[in-house]
Amino acid sequence: MKHFKRLKDFLIKNKWSYILGVLWLLIVDVLQLLVPEVLRRFTDDVSSGHLTREGLLRYGLYIIAIGIGIAFFRFLWRMYIIGVSRRLEYELRNKLFTHLQSLSTNYYNTHKTGDLMAHATNDINAIRMALGPGVVMMTDAIFMTAIAISMMSTTTDLRLTFFALIPLPFLAYAIGKFGKKINARFKSVQEAFSALTDTVQENFAGIRVIKSFVQEEAEVKKFSDKNRFLFNKNMTLVKLFGMFHPFIQLMASLSFLIAIFYGSTLVIYGQISLGDFVAFNSYLSLLVWPMMAIGWVINMLQRGAASMERINNILDVEPEIVDAPDAIDLDNFKGDIVFDNVTFKYPNSDYNALENFSVYIPSGSSLGIIGKTGSGKTTIINLLLRLYDIEEGTISLDNHNIDKIKLKFLRDNIGYVDQDSFLFSTTIAENIAFGVDNFSMDEVENVARIAEVHENIIDFTNGYETFVGERGVTLSGGQKQRTSIARALIKKPQILIFDDSLSAVDTDTEEKILQGLKDEMKNKTTILIAHRISTIKDCNEIIVLDEGKIVEKGNHLQLLQSKGLYYEFYQKQLLEEKIYNE
Incomplete structure (x- = not known):
């Protein structure tokens, strides 16, 4: 759990959401534990011949009331626990993006875009699952197991309880072994997904180069290889799950087998009633989910820990370029x-x-x-x-x-116009005004005129509200450069x-732009x-x-x-x- 230390402040801030959510969850668990008691009394009344029409109606109303209570409180715990996990996802993704914005240019020379995108999607989702559904399953696993075992031993028979639960220690040991392997294989899956995402992002960004060099087939093969690699990594994880969950069900089945064999013997010899036997099996069936939940919890926590480690590796990176402690603004x-x-x-x-x-x-x-x-x-x-x-x-x-x-x-x-003339997927006006918080259309048009791009813009159907494609691909090279010049000018830098x-414009246009820039x-x-x-x-x-x-x-x-x-x-x-x- 050391990887989750970074979330300490969030967990403290939202502790009441978790506390109330767990409280509603425990109420649901208690209501579920009432069902075997209703069945115990109902079965005993049936076997003794004391069940009346009114009694049948009463037991039916008990079951309906319990069902309504379970539905209501289940809604509440979902709103609190799952809701706070969604808030964690939102805040952690914001934190990651903000941190990435603060990192120096050199960081992006050594880290691929697709890999960073995978961190912001798959990894954060795995953390949310660990601290949302994972909390639910862990609470169920602990509380339901403890109370169900307590009810089984105190209301039915201690010996029957002991024999029925013999498979549990073997289950706990196996889960620990499975958990370590799940963690390692899940990290491999995430890394393979990052590589695939990076390939897709790179291909979409460079689609025109790919087509101009007729490399579609080669790139499809490259994608297919990465996709196959991800598939194989997923299959190694699936195979582990293929053994994991049947093993848990096998342990649960062994418990039922013991309970049926030994419990029916106790009923035959009159040591427990038929109602006790039915209630015991109902409690045992309630234990199956916590037994399986233990596996799910280990899986989710291992996945969440692996993903949190990957996120921590990014958040631990310090920006290379920062303000000095005595840095100032110049008058x-x-x-x-x-x-x-x-x-x-x-x-x-x-x-x-x-x-x-x-x-x-x-x-x-x-x-x-x-x-x-x-x-x-x-x-x-x-x-x-x-x-x-x-x-x-x-x-x-x-x-x-x-x-x-x-x-x-x-x-x-500093107003900087770089060689690439990168434009964002938004309107031309918003691209020009990118570096200023408040702007008027008069200012936008004025700098566009200086950059000799105003006439081109108004020729578009939507003028300054024309959306440019990704990286400004719907504009010509010269139009992109002139739009970038206008973007630098609107800042009014010193x-x-x-x-x-000006490399993408002809010499006549270059001369006009330089002439317009003279006053600036x-x-x-x-x-x-x-x-x-x-x-x-x-x-x-x-x-x-x-x-x-x-x-x-x-x-x-x-x-x-x-x-x-x-x-x-x-x-x-x-x-x-x-x-x-x-």
């Missing part, structure tokens, strides 16, 4: 940026993504960054957003070390970052990363990166005159434009 933030001798290597990487990188970007100025693929351009932005922490060098904003600035303040004041975010960039610090020189040629300063190092620095004309790597890029792009125009 009158201007947006001066300084990288001072920064060297950075990604986790599990063998080479430096940036090496001895230093640059000063004054407030209100613009910096263009160009370089080959893998030269470290996007790494600069990842570090500025504090998606990763650095170990060598410093990054400062307005003369404050970035580590001493609150993350929320830092990221609120720092604007465009990470190759006037008093803001702007970083433009691009492969096209036309995107960055008007920046106050341009740096050329190669293998994580600055190899050239200056404005457009200075870099052309130096005839280095920048000049090579420029000449290649002129040649490409010439070939394209021809």
Whole structure:
């Protein structure tokens, strides 16, 4: 039960729901235990010839009254115990999702989406079952067993009770053995389910790539293999259950066999009445469910413990990027940026993504960054957003070390347009206004005009209320990029970052967007990363990166005159434009 310690606060907060639920459950159990007593008296009256019409009616009313009581209190315990387990499911899923949101970017580089989805579904459901139906079955198993055995021994015959219950110790031992195996096999099933979920999620996300490379059959085979693996793991669990439950029923049958053989002998010799014998068998039949419930409880608790362990493994992960104890918000933030001798290597990487990188970007100025693929351009932005922490060098904003600035303040004041231009499955308006709490349609339309996407949007049937598909697939690459630009602008940040975010638009549209951005960039610090020189040629300063190092620095004309790597890029792009125009 050590895995459930994390739920201590929830259980304390909801203790009265559990206490009252168990109370109603015990009342149901007591009412069920009254049935054998009614049958005892009814049978004795029948065998003695004392049963009258009024007595028959009275016994019938007793059974009906007991049935109504059982139904009423059963409803109550379900509302309390099952209800609180559903509340646990709700709160634990919220807690897991909130924690996942707090984890650093690097966590998602090593953990698959499908696996995390399985934690939020199957695992949490298994925990709910353990602390909902599991509590019910455990209460039944303990209370019904104790009271039924007590009634059997005190109202019928102690020797008969002893012999009938001989199989119980063997049952308890077997359940303990089965429980350990169930736990191990259930963990294997959950892991196989996670792998299957991950395959499905990955396929749906990349369906266009799969179709364009005609890999449907290959992916179906891959899914079939994962599905077969899950099936086999489930079957190993089913086989164990196939032995588990019949074994419990066998033990129960042995008890009945002993009770019938020895009990009928006691009736024949007049040591107990026929009513006692009927009542005893009724109590014994009530014991069958608790005996089976013990198995179910062990199964549910083992499953719940296995799932809680998996959830705990996630909740125990600490975010790598957190606010320092003395982190502050900056007053009158201007947006001066300084990288001072920064060297950075990604986790599990063998080479430096940036090496001895230093640059000063004054407030209100613009910096263009160009370089080959893998030269470290996007790494600069990842570090500025504090998606990763650095170990060598410093990054400062307005003369404050970035580590001493609150993350929320830092990221609120940076408008970032990334290469992927990720959009959510909602309306275009809500995608544009994603980073702000309160917005007006005038603001949305204004930034859309600056990003040169307004005309495209109003051409849609539902305009700004048009729903985009998953990851924005119903929009073109250029429309997604421009929508992402509008999303960054509506935040009114002091720092604007465009990470190759105009690559999917033609040069004419690019020119219009940059022209529209001039007023927005006037008093803001702007970083433009691009492969096209036309995107960055008007920046106050341009740096050329190669293998994580600055190899050239200056404005457009200075870099052309130096005839280095920048000049090579420029000449290649002129040649490409010439070939394209021809």
